[in-house]
Amino acid sequence: xxxxxxxxxxxxxxxxxxxxxxxxxxxxxxxxxxxxxxxxxxxxxxxxxxxxxxxxxxxxxxxxxxxxxxxxxxxxxxxxxxxxxxxxxxxxxxxxxxxxxxxxxxxxxxxxxxxxxxxxxxxxxxxx
Numbered sequence: 001x002x003x004x005x006x007x008x009x010x011x012x013x014x015x016x017x018x019x020x021x022x023x024x025x026x027x028x029x030x031x032x033x034x035x036x037x038x039x040x041x042x043x044x045x046x047x048x049x050x051x052x053x054x055x056x057x058x059x060x061x062x063x064x065x066x067x068x069x070x071x072x073x074x075x076x077x078x079x080x081x082x083x084x085x086x087x088x089x090x091x092x093x094x095x096x097x098x099x100x101x102x103x104x105x106x107x108x109x110x111x112x113x114x115x116x117x118x119x120x121x122x123x124x125x126x127x128x
Contacts, residue, residue: 014055022048037102049080079120083113
């Protein structure tokens with residue numbers, strides 16, 4: 001149980017770093033450059049996924065044997081494409097239907113997808 005709590009804390013710290021990158025890139029693309037919020041969201045999400053992958057691999061999740069690295073990476077990409085879909089859907093619902101500002105909707109979407117990411121990675125990739 002202590003290992004799981006430690007892992008959740010590390011996952012949270014990596015998540016904060018990834019979120020700051022995601023949010024910063026989103027803010028810059030949407031508010032400074034003026035890119036449509038869903039396109040800015042997809043770009044910022046993609047950048048943060050790369051950073052998140054590297055940090056999680058190095059600090060959070062137990063890596064498997066080299067033979068399984070490609071399979072794990074493929075699963076990671078699929079899970080994150082699904083996560084991007086959830087993120088985009090939540091953003092769309094929040095901004096266009098509930099009329100929440102994109103910067104606030106980004107926080108909501110990221111929170112929901114973070115939970116999905118941890119659970120799906122724990123179940124499908126780490127398998128311990």
